[in-house]
Amino acid sequence: MNYSPDPARYQKMNYRRCGNSGIKLPEISLGLWHNFGGVDVYENYRAILQLAFDSGITHFDLANNYGPPPGSAEENFGIILKQDFNGYRDEMIISTKAGYTMWDGPYGDWGSKKYLVSSLDQSLKRMQLDYVDIFYHHRPDPDTPLEETMAALDLIVRQGKALYVGLSNYKTPEFNKAVAILKDLGTPCIIHQPKYSMFERWAEESLLDALEEHKIGCIPFSPLAQGLLSNKYLKGIPEDSRWAKPHGFLNEQYATPDKIEKVRELNVLAEGRNQTLAQMAIAWLLKDSRITTVLVGASKPSQLSDSLKSLENIIFQESELAAIERILL
Numbered sequence: 261m262n263y264s265p266d267p268a269r270y271q272k273m274n275y276r277r278c279g280n281s282g283i284k285l286p287e288i289s290l291g292l293w294h295n296f297g298g299v300d301v302y303e304n305y306r307a308i309l310q311l312a313f314d315s316g317i318t319h320f321d322l323a324n325n326y327g328p329p330p331g332s333a334e335e336n337f338g339i340i341l342k343q344d345f346n347g348y349r350d351e352m353i354i355s356t357k358a359g360y361t362m363w364d365g366p367y368g369d370w371g372s373k374k375y376l377v378s379s380l381d382q383s384l385k386r387m388q389l390d391y392v393d394i395f396y397h398h399r400p401d402p403d404t405p406l407e408e409t410m411a412a413l414d415l416i417v418r419q420g421k422a423l424y425v426g427l428s429n430y431k432t433p434e435f436n437k438a439v440a441i442l443k444d445l446g447t448p449c450i451i452h453q454p455k456y457s458m459f460e461r462w463a464e465e466s467l468l469d470a471l472e473e474h475k476i477g478c479i480p481f482s483p484l485a486q487g488l489l490s491n492k493y494l495k496g497i498p499e500d501s502r503w504a505k506p507h508g509f510l511n512e513q514y515a516t517p518d519k520i521e522k523v524r525e526l527n528v529l530a531e532g533r534n535q536t537l538a539q540m541a542i543a544w545l546l547k548d549s550r551i552t553t554v555l556v557g558a559s560k561p562s563q564l565s566d567s568l569k570s571l572e573n574i575i576f577q578e579s580e581l582a583a584i585e586r587i588l589l
């Protein structure tokens with residue numbers, strides 16, 4: 261069936277400026293780490309992408325290694341871009357990354373100029389694009405000089421293969437150094453992508469303050485702790501869940517009984533706000549104006565619809581925030 265986007269899509273979403281850059285991002289962005297790869301069902305991920313765009317989601321986040329197999333999420337996204345979103349490229353912010361293992365040998369991993377430049381070339385081919393909007397270094401490399409990695413990002417922008425650059429998984433001290441190098445090169449970092457949720461709070465220690473000071477955007481990933489911050493695991497492990505999938509990264513080491521008990525208590529609190537726990541977890545991030553957009557995943561359209569409803573209430577009473585802290589202690 262031919263797809264034609266909902267003309268009312270931009271009335272359904274709020275957009276926040278990304279740091280002091282020229283672009284705004286939707287309060288919710290869609291990530292393609294899981295559920296869009298070669299192992300996944302075409303009709304399902306196509307429907308998720310259509311729903312996202314129809315809901316005002318303009319930002320789609322990928323990486324070279326998303327799949328499985330690695331690269332397949334970019335390939336599948338490229339096919340659907342051509343098929344359904346032809347003519348809408350200029351309404352989208354598409355990001356990709358390099359930094360984790362992608363191909364064999366010494367040049368398919370970490371942060372060398374050799375790796376980043378060739379990886380982005382491969383990503384562009386897979387997505388059938390001339391450029392991406394944001395290119396990230398996916399994780400810091402302890403061995404490559406930061407100057408080289410940042411010079412690679414600068415080069416990529418000057419080559420016209422990316423419009424903006426971002427950093428992911430950088431802790432504050434190395435992030436501050438990288439930001440200074442990029443500034444000197446004339447290619448500012450516009451966004452940081454940290455893991456941040458009610459269960460993962462390191463960004464609060466100093467990163468969020470640094471982002472505010474540098475006027476750089478923030479896009480937290482895994483806001484639902486990969487699905488744990490929802491009601492789905494309260495009665496065991498559903499068959500079709502990420503936890504049950506062999507290629508998933510959610511397991512009992514992370515989802516301890518103690519955590520599940522906290523989830524149960526948070527779920528009661530969310531019900532008191534007339535929200536699902538997933539909605540409350542997203543709203544809890546968006547209550548902070550330093551957060552530009554929350555990067556969610558979804559394995560079915562109904563989950564994305566549910567998550568989008570978080571935008572109906574992102575305000576918390578002090579008593580609710582205190583209750584959340586008591587549970588998370």
Ligand code: NDP
Nearest residue numbers: 291292293481482483484485486487490501502538557559
């Ligand atoms: P989430 O924490 O949002 O987890 C998504 C999963 O939660 C879904 O696959 C689904 O699990 C479940 N879920 C989603 N919505 C709901 C809902 N409303 N109710 C109940 N369950 C729900 O994010 P991800 O871990 O998927 O990460 C999001 C994105 O962040 C990635 O796609 C990627 O773009 C980015 N990312 C970046 C990283 C980095 O290093 N920079 C690392 C990891 C992610 P199920 O499949 O079980 O149904």
